[in-house]
Amino acid sequence: MPTYSNKDCVRFVRDMQEIGLKVEHYKGGHQYEGPSVFVSDVNDVITNTRVKCLFDQQGHKFIVYPVSPDCGTNQKIKEVSVDQDILDIVNYEDEELEKLGDKELEEF
Numbered sequence: 001m002p003t004y005s006n007k008d009c010v011r012f013v014r015d016m017q018e019i020g021l022k023v024e025h026y027k028g029g030h031q032y033e034g035p036s037v038f039v040s041d042v043n044d045v046i047t048n049t050r051v052k053c054l055f056d057q058q059g060h061k062f063i064v065y066p067v068s069p070d071c072g073t074n075q076k077i078k079e080v081s082v083d084q085d086i087l088d089i090v091n092y093e094d095e096e097l098e099k100l101g102d103k104e105l106e107e108f
Helices: 007-018 084-100
Strands: 024-028 032-039 053-058 061-066
Touching: 007 032, 007 061, 007 084, 024 061
Parallel strands: none
Antiparallel strands: 024 032, 032 061, 053 061
C-alpha cells in the first residue's frame, strides 16, 4: 500500500483509523485512486470526518473515499500509511479549529 501525502487523504486515513475502519487503496470510479473504506452505512464515514467524500455502491456495501485523489508513493509498503509532516499539519489544524469553538465557524 502507498504512503499518502495529500492533506485530505491523510486526514481521511487518520479519521478512519481512529474509528477502527480498515483503510484500503482503491483505484476505480471517477478516475479516482487513493484511500478508501468499505462500509454498510455511508453515514459511519461521513459523520466521522470533515473530508468531502464520494461513494460507490458495490453489492450490499459502499466504498467511500475522499474527493481529492492521491496515487501515493512507496508502492511496496504493505499497509496504508501517511506522510508524517502532513499528518502534523492536519493535527495542528484540527487543534486550532477546536480552540475556535462552534460560534466562530462559518457555514458555506
